[in-house]
Amino acid sequence: MKKIIGKLTLSPSLDYFVKTGVAFGKAKSIVQFYYYIQIFIAYLHVRNVVMFYDRSGFSPIWPTSWTQNFSYMSVVTFIHLFYIIAVVLGAIFYKYKGARGLAFLGILQFHALQSSFGQPYHQMYPVLFTSFLFIFLPDVFKAVKVSNIDTKKFLLVFWGAQAYLLLIYSMSGVLKLLSGDFGPEAFALQVANWLPMIQEKPLLGNLPINYPYFFWPFYLGIIYFQTFAIWAAFRPQLQKIWGLALLSFHFGTLLFMAIVFPENVLLLALFFLNSPFQQSGRARDMLYSFPLFGWLGKRIFA
Amino acid sequence: MVDWFSYQKSLTAGEKEVLEYKILRFLITSFLVTYFLAGLYVFRFEGGEKYPFFSWNLFTEAPREKTEFILRIQRYGDVVFEEPIDHKEAFKRGLIRGFETPLVFHLRVQDLGRSIKAGNRDRMSFYRMLVEDGFKEQPVEYEILSIYYHTLEYFRSGRIQNQDSLGVFTSK
Numbered sequence: 001m002k003k004i005i006g007k008l009t010l011s012p013s014l015d016y017f018v019k020t021g022v023a024f025g026k027a028k029s030i031v032q033f034y035y036y037i038q039i040f041i042a043y044l045h046v047r048n049v050v051m052f053y054d055r056s057g058f059s060p061i062w063p064t065s066w067t068q069n070f071s072y073m074s075v076v077t078f079i080h081l082f083y084i085i086a087v088v089l090g091a092i093f094y095k096y097k098g099a100r101g102l103a104f105l106g107i108l109q110f111h112a113l114q115s116s117f118g119q120p121y122h123q124m125y126p127v128l129f130t131s132f133l134f135i136f137l138p139d140v141f142k143a144v145k146v147s148n149i150d151t152k153k154f155l156l157v158f159w160g161a162q163a164y165l166l167l168i169y170s171m172s173g174v175l176k177l178l179s180g181d182f183g184p185e186a187f188a189l190q191v192a193n194w195l196p197m198i199q200e201k202p203l204l205g206n207l208p209i210n211y212p213y214f215f216w217p218f219y220l221g222i223i224y225f226q227t228f229a230i231w232a233a234f235r236p237q238l239q240k241i242w243g244l245a246l247l248s249f250h251f252g253t254l255l256f257m258a259i260v261f262p263e264n265v266l267l268l269a270l271f272f273l274n275s276p277f278q279q280s281g282r283a284r285d286m287l288y289s290f291p292l293f294g295w296l297g298k299r300i301f302a
Numbered sequence: 303m304v305d306w307f308s309y310q311k312s313l314t315a316g317e318k319e320v321l322e323y324k325i326l327r328f329l330i331t332s333f334l335v336t337y338f339l340a341g342l343y344v345f346r347f348e349g350g351e352k353y354p355f356f357s358w359n360l361f362t363e364a365p366r367e368k369t370e371f372i373l374r375i376q377r378y379g380d381v382v383f384e385e386p387i388d389h390k391e392a393f394k395r396g397l398i399r400g401f402e403t404p405l406v407f408h409l410r411v412q413d414l415g416r417s418i419k420a421g422n423r424d425r426m427s428f429y430r431m432l433v434e435d436g437f438k439e440q441p442v443e444y445e446i447l448s449i450y451y452h453t454l455e456y457f458r459s460g461r462i463q464n465q466d467s468l469g470v471f472t473s474k
Contacts, residue, residue, distance in 0.1 A: 056400035056435040057410075061353050112353075117402075118432070119409065120353050128354065133333070136326060149319040153326055160330035167334060171341050172358040181364035185454075189364035192457035199390055199404045209457065253361075 008234055010159065010277075014152050023276035024151045027158040028141065030270055031134065035094035037266055038087040038103060041127060044262065045110065046084060052076045055117055063112035076113070083110040090131075095141035104131040123263050126168065130161040130267065155276070162271050163233040165264075169246055173226030187219040187256075188212040194257050202258035222249050228291040235289045236277030243272025367463075369450045371415025376470070379439030386445070398436045407436060415446055418468045434473035442473045 017023035053073075060067050067075040086106020093099035111128050114121040138153045140146045146154075176182065181189075188209045195205055208215045225245040232242035247268050253259040288298040313321065340355040350359035373389040376382070378397060387395070389411050393404040401407040410432050417425035434442065450464040 051402050054400045055402065057432040115353055117406075118413075119349065119406070120351055120356065122356060122360070125354070125356060129337070133330070136329070147319070149316075149323055153323055156323070156327060156330060160333065163330075163334055164337065167338060168356075168358050171338065172360055172362075175345070175357065175359045176362050179362040179364075181362065183364075185366075186364040189366060189453050190361055192453045193363065193365055193368065194361070196390070196457060197405050197408050199394065209454065257361075259361075 010234055010236070012279075014155050014159070017155055017277060018148050018151045023155055024146070026274065026276035027155055030274075030276065031137065031158065032094060033270060034130070034134070035087075035091040035100075035103065037270065038107070038127070038131070039091050041263060041266070042084055042087045042106075042110075045114075046080055049076070049080055052113075057117050059118065060116045061112055061120075063108050064116050079109050079113045082106055095139065097135060097137070097139055100131070100137065101135050104128075104135055107131050123261050126165055126267050127263050129164055133157055133161045133164065136160075158276065159233070162239070162275070162277075163230065165267055165271060166229040166233045166242070169226045169229035173223055173229065176223050177227055182220060182223055184216045185212045187215050191257055194259075198258060200258035202255055204255045205257070208256055218252070221245075222252070224292075225249065231291045232272075236275060237279055237281055237286045237289055239272045239275040239278050241286075243268050243275070246272075365453055367450065367452055368456075369448060371412050371468070372447050372449055373411045373414070373433065374445045374447060375442060376445060377441075377443035378437070379442070397438055399438050400436050407433075410436075411446075415448060415468060418446055419448065430471065430473075437473055440473055443470065444473075445470045 053076075058072055064075070064079075070078075083106040086102045086109075090099050090103025090106070094103075107124070107128050111121060111124040114124065134157065137157045138150050140150045140154055143150075191205060191208050195202070222245075225242060226249070229242055229246065232238040247265060250261055250265050250268070253261075288294045288302065290297075310318065310321070337355070341357045344350060344352040344355045345357035345359060350357035373392075374386040375389070375392055375397070376386045378392075389398070389407060390404060392398055393401075393407055398407055401410070410429060414426065414429035414433050417429050434440075446468045448466045448468060449462045451462045455461050
């Protein structure tokens with residue numbers, strides 16, 4: 001256990017990435033785009049405002065507890081407008097901590113409104129928490145010359161947001177492992193259990209039910225990539241592969257189960273396909289850093 | 303507290319920056335560890351979550367057999383159904399409003415069924431109110447049933463192995 005925890009450090013270290021200078025430039029661009037896509041995410045949500053008009057069972061959770069003295073429709077109107085203004089200002093003034101804080105507040109209020117009908121809206125959690133972490137970015141966007149320590153702070157916060165995104169997949173993967181339901185028919189049973197509840201007909205919904213054994217290795221593969229996702233935070237050479245694997249997972253769940261996680265897809269693509277920490281290197285070294293199989297391969301072949 | 307301020311004052315600008323970095327590193331690490339531990343903790347709550355923490359317990363179950371609750375509408379406003387329709391069919395026919403998706407309505411029916419089965423009157427009244435609020439016309443006479451089925455067979459043919467009525471209700 002001590003050995004495993006000892007390996008949970010970024011390798012190479014942040015100092016290495018500070019020295020090369022490339023990572024900082026990339027991370028800054030990604031943060032900038034992160035705030036731009038918040039406008040798009042807000043647009044996608046606000047266009048569905050009509051769904052709030054006659055929704056049953058509004059029971060405010062703690063971030064929206066202030067709404068109790070106001071009429072339901074004025075709360076819906078205010079929070080939607082505040083959300084739009086907050087993310088637009090966040091996108092324009094993302095270089096300033098105050099604007100990033102305001103964007104977080106807008107996202108928090110909107111997400112809390114979405115989650116005040118008896119069930120939290122899971123898809124927005126990654127947006128909520130990454131926007132929270134980005135408040136801690138040092139205000140270095142406008143500086144002509146940035147000190148090494150400020151660069152390191154910036155990369156640290158950025159890494160924290162990446163690690164959070166990977167952590168949630170690991171948590172999901174670990175719980176799948178602990179459930180013990182990953183036999184040959186597990187995926188077929190999941191699909192058969194899920195589709196009648198949502199009453200949708202996804203493009204490839206019947207395939208895992210008709211050919212469970214064919215899909216089993218893919219299902220096990222996804223559990224592997226989910227469970228060890230957090231490992232990619234510490235071994236950046238794996239980030240692109242993990243990003244692609246988790247994106248494939250989302251496309252798979254969309255095609256087979258009609259499950260939509262658009263915010264996750266945006267964030268995975270943005271944070272991992274061109275990760276600031278990704279390095280070019282020998283494919284063999286990259287494969288050796290895969291958890292379990294890489295370690296095993298290294299023992300046998302190296 | 304005083305010691306902390308005097309300690310900070312004694313530091314050079316460079317040392318202060320290093321200290322700030324270490325504090326930030328501690329905060330980020332604490333955030334990640336707390337989120338992970340809180341996720342494990344809230345796993346025990348209904349749905350595996352307590353806002354804003356979530357265990358990410360999604361699609362972990364692959365049940366071969368399943369017991370769930372259905373709501374079967376017998377009378378909807380002035381219309382009497384000779385063959386009662388279940389809540390999924392009712393959603394399809396546009397008889398339910400105020401629920402974002404069929405899944406959300408289905409989950410509320412499960413909540414109602416669970417509360418009836420547990421004999422929890424307060425929760426039952428709450429979930430009855432939520433569910434009945436979703437009917438576009440009133441009054442609605444409906445039955446809550448507990449059904450048991452084999453997952454794959456139910457998916458392919460809709461065949462139910464067993465069913466138990468938990469009661470017939472009329473919305474106001």
